Amino acid sequence: MQFFSGFGFAKEARLFQDYLDPRGFVVAGFSYGAQLAFQEALARLDRGERVEKVQLLAPAYFDHRPPSWKERELQAFEKDPTRYMELFYKRALFPARIDLTPYTRIPSREELYRLLFFTWDLEQLARLREGGVVIECFLGSQDRIVDTMAARSFFQPFSLVYWIEGAGHLLRRRDDGSSENRHRHR
Numbered sequence: 001m002q003f004f005s006g007f008g009f010a011k012e013a014r015l016f017q018d019y020l021d022p023r024g025f026v027v028a029g030f031s032y033g034a035q036l037a038f039q040e041a042l043a044r045l046d047r048g049e050r051v052e053k054v055q056l057l058a059p060a061y062f063d064h065r066p067p068s069w070k071e072r073e074l075q076a077f078e079k080d081p082t083r084y085m086e087l088f089y090k091r092a093l094f095p096a097r098i099d100l101t102p103y104t105r106i107p108s109r110e111e112l113y114r115l116l117f118f119t120w121d122l123e124q125l126a127r128l129r130e131g132g133v134v135i136e137c138f139l140g141s142q143d144r145i146v147d148t149m150a151a152r153s154f155f156q157p158f159s160l161v162y163w164i165e166g167a168g169h170l171l172r173r174r175d176d177g178s179s180e181n182r183h184r185h186r
Contacts, residue, residue, distance in 0.1 A: 001026040002040065004033030006092075007060070007115050008085055012103040015170060016057050019138055019162075025052040031092075031145065031169065032115045034059035042124055045131050053134040056159070058143060058169050060115050061151040070116040077112050091144040096172035125158040135159035140167030 001022050003013040012030060013020065020028055027044070029037030034056040041054045062070065077084045085107075089100055128135060137155040139148040141163060152161055166173040 001028060002037075004029035004036035004040070006031035006033045006058075007111055008088060008105060008107045009033075009103050010105045015098075015103065015172070019055065019057060019171065021053055021055060023052065025050045026055060027051060027053075028055035028057065029059075030057040031060045032111065033057075035115070035118045035120075038120070038124075038128075041128055041133060045128065045133065051128075051131070051133050053136060054128060056135065056137045056155070058140060058146060058171060059120075059137060059151060059155070060118065061120060061146055061154060062116055062118070063120055063154070064147065064150045065116075073116055074109065074112060077109060081106060081109075088145075092169040094144050094168045095142055095166070095174040096168060096170055097174065098170075098172070120154065122158075125155075129158055136162065138162045138164065138171055140164045140169060140171050142166060142173075143169045145169040 001020060001024065003020070005012060006029075009030065016030060027037045027041045029035070037054055037056065041051050044051045085104075089104060093100060125135065135155075135158055137151070137159040139146075139152055139161065141148060146169065152163065155161055164171050
């Protein structure tokens with residue numbers, strides 16, 4: 001399994017061990033890393049390499065947001081990257097109660113730009129599925145980073161959507177973040 005980290009995160013795969021499939025032909029990513037995992041799976045498919053599954057953990061989905069909103073996010077980051085990331089981590093952590101310090105890093109403006117202006121391509125999602133790749137999408141009902149209802153509507157036609165009731169962006173609930181309340185929606 002190859003894992004791609006989220007925006008401002010590093011080595012956080014262990015936070016998702018309840019969801020990740022450790023097999024060798026799996027590509028997975030969290031948030032911004034889900035975008036990168038999607039691109040990697042497409043590249044592997046184009047090279048004729050085997051890909052069995054793509055796991056999108058709280059995928060960063062902002063296609064429905066206007067460019068003005070994205071520009072305001074970039075400006076806020078440029079003005080004070082430290083404060084921006086403090087607020088970002090607070091929203092990402094909700095409602096869980098864990099120490100994120102071992103998993104955080106200060107990202108670049110370019111990473112934020114790529115995150116916000118990434119476009120999920122319906123034809124490419126369909127191409128993955130037609131290529132025999134299983135697409136799994138994990139969403140938390142209490143996510144304060146991604147509009148999970150919009151993401152759910154977008155990904156549902158192409159993937160197995162797992163809706164984690166009471167979980168936030170890190171797919172953890174206030175209690176212990178276990179996966180016992182995970183539900184599949186098709």
